[in-house]
Amino acid sequence: MELHEEAAARLASAGQRYTPTRRRLVEILARAGTPLSLPDIVRRRRDLAQSSAYRNLAELESAGLIRRIASEDGSARYELAEELTGHHHHLLCSSCGRVQDLHLPTGLERRLEDTLDALARESRFASVRHRVDLIGLCRTCAPA
Amino acid sequence: MELHEEAAARLASAGQRYTPTRRRLVEILARAGTPLSLPDIVRRRRDLAQSSAYRNLAELESAGLIRRIASEDGSARYELAEELTGHHHHLLCSSCGRVQDLHLPTGLERRLEDTLDALARESRFASVRHRVDLIGLCRTCAPA
DNA sequence: CTTCCTGCAAAAGTTTTGCATTAAC
DNA sequence: GTTAATGCAAAACTTTTGCAGGAAG
Numbered sequence: 001m002e003l004h005e006e007a008a009a010r011l012a013s014a015g016q017r018y019t020p021t022r023r024r025l026v027e028i029l030a031r032a033g034t035p036l037s038l039p040d041i042v043r044r045r046r047d048l049a050q051s052s053a054y055r056n057l058a059e060l061e062s063a064g065l066i067r068r069i070a071s072e073d074g075s076a077r078y079e080l081a082e083e084l085t086g087h088h089h090h091l092l093c094s095s096c097g098r099v100q101d102l103h104l105p106t107g108l109e110r111r112l113e114d115t116l117d118a119l120a121r122e123s124r125f126a127s128v129r130h131r132v133d134l135i136g137l138c139r140t141c142a143p144a
Numbered sequence: 145m146e147l148h149e150e151a152a153a154r155l156a157s158a159g160q161r162y163t164p165t166r167r168r169l170v171e172i173l174a175r176a177g178t179p180l181s182l183p184d185i186v187r188r189r190r191d192l193a194q195s196s197a198y199r200n201l202a203e204l205e206s207a208g209l210i211r212r213i214a215s216e217d218g219s220a221r222y223e224l225a226e227e228l229t230g231h232h233h234h235l236l237c238s239s240c241g242r243v244q245d246l247h248l249p250t251g252l253e254r255r256l257e258d259t260l261d262a263l264a265r266e267s268r269f270a271s272v273r274h275r276v277d278l279i280g281l282c283r284t285c286a287p288a
Numbered sequence: 289c290t291t292c293c294t295g296c297a298a299a300a301g302t303t304t305t306g307c308a309t310t311a312a313c
Numbered sequence: 314g315t316t317a318a319t320g321c322a323a324a325a326c327t328t329t330t331g332c333a334g335g336a337a338g
Contacts, residue, residue: 136271
């Protein structure tokens with residue numbers, strides 16, 4: 001898998017290793033295809049200590065392999081970085097914290113990007129990315 | 145102040161009171177003009193218990209008077225609802241969690257809104273609002 | 289006098305850290 | 314052998330809850 005070579009290379013250039021644990025975290029996130037909470041992740045990897053999960057996720061994030069999303073319920077969700085999965089946005093459930101993927105039409109996406117970049121420059125913000133989310137109630141939490 | 149009448153009316157119709165504490169919370173948020181964290185708020189109102197702050201903020205939020213924002217650092221920020229301050233977006237500092245206001249040009253805003261609404265419908269999400277944020281480093285946290 | 293609001297303290301939930309041990313290079 | 318990674322347990326931090334006293338309608 002090219003994904004794992006990419007991962008190993010990026011970690012190596014930061015002086016870190018692509019251990020079996022990290023490989024499995026990447027696999028779990030790749031297989032899920034949607035952002036997972038830490039409990040979600042640990043449930044799929046029962047022998048992994050929470051502290052190791054957090055530490056490895058942080059490591060993978062700073063290597064640019066995964067992305068951490070602040071969910072509405074205060075906890076975080078993790079997914080593969082956009083370089084690996086393509087740029088997209090999210091639907092956030094304000095009740096249960098669930099996160100679902102969302103893709104914008106190219107035209108709007110580009111226009112949005114240009115505007116946000118210009119505004120970031122004006123605001124003297126070193127913008128590393130933008131986030132465009134819908135916030136509401138998912139199917140499970142919505143009243144019938 | 146019309147603001148306080150509005151606040152009192154909304155709370156009243158939900159069977160709640162516009163107590164001095166709540167009034168001061170609204171004043172603090174109005175004066176700040178930018179989203180505040182809970183420590184920020186308590187610092188400006190030293191005699192207020194944290195639990196009361198949280199409870200009142202939740203109350204004011206469900207009355208539609210204030211809005212809670214999930215910051216990048218995992219904690220929450222609070223600001224007056226958009227009905228009172230106008231629709232806008234945010235710049236989020238991924239290092240210190242600071243939040244700064246941002247306004248989009250009307251044309252882009254409207255187009256964005258239409259598209260997001262359509263997508264929400266397709267995704268069977270009951271969308272109550274959207275959020276468009278820039279995430280990066282604020283002036284204080286950016287390396288020189 | 290009934291309902292809501294407050295403060296204190298304790299609990300719950302998420303994330304971080306210290307430290308001794310193990311594994312990778 | 315040196316450096317990094319792991320697991321366990323404890324700590325830090327944010328937010329929620331229980332309860333008894335106090336204020337408002």
